Amino acid sequence: MAKATKKQALGRGLSALLKDNSSDINSANDKNADKVVGSIIEIELELIDINPYQPRSYFNEEALRELASSIKELGVIQPITVRKLDGNKFQLVSGERRFRASKLIGNKTIPAYIRLANDQEMLEMALVENIQRKDLDPIEVALSYQRLIDEIDLTQEEMSQRVGKKRSTITNYLRLLKLDPIIQTGMRDTFISMGHGRALINVENTEDQLSIYEKIVQQKLSVRQTEQLVKQFKSGANPVLKSPAKKITTPKYVNKGLKTFSEYFGHKIDVKLSGDDKGKIIIPFHSEEDFNRIKKLLE
Structure with missing residues (x-):
């Protein structure tokens, strides 16, 4: 007592x-x-x-x-x-x-x-602790790795030592960020697994990635089936999935407006074009507070 x-x-x-x-x-x-x-x-x-x-x-x-x-x-x-x-x-x-x-x-x-x-130590501690969590989705882990590279200026080798992960593991996570944002969202919402995502990385064209992604979700394909489908696609054995590469040029008015948007929202704003004068404006947020801040700007 x-x-x-x-x-x-x-x-x-x-x-x-x-x-x-x-x-x-x-x-x-x-x-x-x-x-x-x-x-x-x-x-x-x-x-x-x-x-x-x-x-x-x-x-x-x-x-x-x-x-x-x-x-x-x-x-x-x-x-x-x-x-x-x-x-x-x-x-x-x-x-x-x-x-x-x-x-x-x-x-x-x-x-x-x-x-x-200090601020840098805060960021590093938050990112490293976050990576160690068991309930993170693969994209959250990948984004944490990317921030350690961009904002703490760590190499993959240094990061491997800090977080206790193999360098190859870190590389595999980082490669997921090359996937189309729709597929990344599908992974975060558990429609597909990291294994599906790793298979889709081998498809360079994003439109083709999305075509295969839709087939995975609709037919509930396993990772092994997805790997086989990608293999067939790359060999030309599955022409149904093939789509002619169509390069969409970002209009000048969009490039000009993006700078204004980015300054207003305090983040780098991006667009996803789907055709002539068509597309989506993507506004990122990094926390609940950040989301509410952006929401107030739109009210």
């Missing part, structure tokens, strides 16, 4: 220390940093900002409700990880599902492990 009382008192002491804006902690050398960094304390949920580098863009609502029910019954078993910001503010490093689920049931605080990290 004495130990529990001491731990609670320590928690209150740290909370008071964190609320003291006169002693901001931004580096390991700052005053009281050794007392705060590495500690686990209860932090008010309203003081924690979502990680802007969170690569995960979709949270299953049903799974979130199940987690919320578990937290209501047993509490948060594993603390979230946050980084210290200026003043009495924090930012999520990992544990966004626990954070969201706690909010869902009306909790006011959550146990959190405090650490210091």
